[in-house]
Amino acid sequence: NKQSVRAFCAAVAERGYGWNCSARMDCVDDALLKEMREAGCSAIYYGVETGSQRLQRVVDKRLDLKLYHPRVRSSLALGLKTTVSFITGFPAETPADRDETLELIRESMADHPSRLLVQLHLLVPEPGTALHAQHAPSLSYDGHVSDFNFPLLEPDDPRIIASDPEVFACHHYYADGGHRAEDIAITQAFHTLYRLGHVFLTAVARRYGGSFASMLFAFARVRERRTDDDTALVDFIRERWGAADAYHDIVRYILASTQI
Secondary structure (H helix, E strand, O other): OHHHHHHHHHHHOOOOOOEEEEEOHHHOOHHHHHHHHHOOEEEEEEEEEOOOHHHHHHOOOOOOHHHHHHHHHHHHHOOOEEEEEEEEOOOOOOHHHHHHHHHHHHHHHHHOOOOOEEEEEEOOOOOOOHHHHHHHHHEEOOOOOOOOOOOOOOOOHHHHHHHOOOOOHHHOEEHHHOOHHHHHHHHHHHHHHHHHOHHHHHHHHHOOOOOHHHHHHHHHHHHHOOOOHHHHHHHHHHHHHOOOOOHHHHHHHHHHHOOO
16 A cells, blocks of 8 residues: 555654565555655565466466566665565466566576575465465475475474374475476575576576576486585586586685575
8 A cells, every 4th residue: 555655654754764575566666665765665575476477367466577677677776675586386387387487587687686686485385365275175295394384393293294284284285286396396496506696697597598497407407416505506517517617616616605
């Protein structure tokens, strides 16, 4: 509600508060973003979810993706720390839908090499949502831990979680999607490769014809054969460029500089 946001900005503008928010891209405009920034807003989070206009309609997000690039540019131009978040693993998502999401991610990283934060998450069932109401009968459990649930602590946790999908919905997934293994592979590969940074990762994607999907699946295959992510990253670059190339040395340098 723009009027409410403007009223809030007017109330806090002289108080020196720092704050941040999340928003739909179609609920803000350049003028409102400017008012928010002047009133102390320092960061904004956009839940875009999917780069497929078809899937936007199917999951009832209904965001006009034509707004995406202009809204990102305006947010960054105002000095807002800007995060764009995407999801894969929707039951109705096709490989073409997923590739459109990954292409939008690639475009974002190429256009904004340093300041834009990009996220890709695995869909997590959330009780109370229309998606959950529609697909709850297909809830299944495979023990995968993503960034939106929590690690298991006790030996009998899997049994308890699997036996009660109503309580532990966020640990389950919608099995009627039919592409769970690929969804996990894509998100895990992205989280690991993202440590390389936008510039380097965009350059790697060019070796795969600019296809983010091809790059992520290629890394996922290397990752399956390695004991840790750092080794997988170095070997992935070496296999693509050759041991004599300096790229794998750059990867080692980046990893040493970005230990989490």
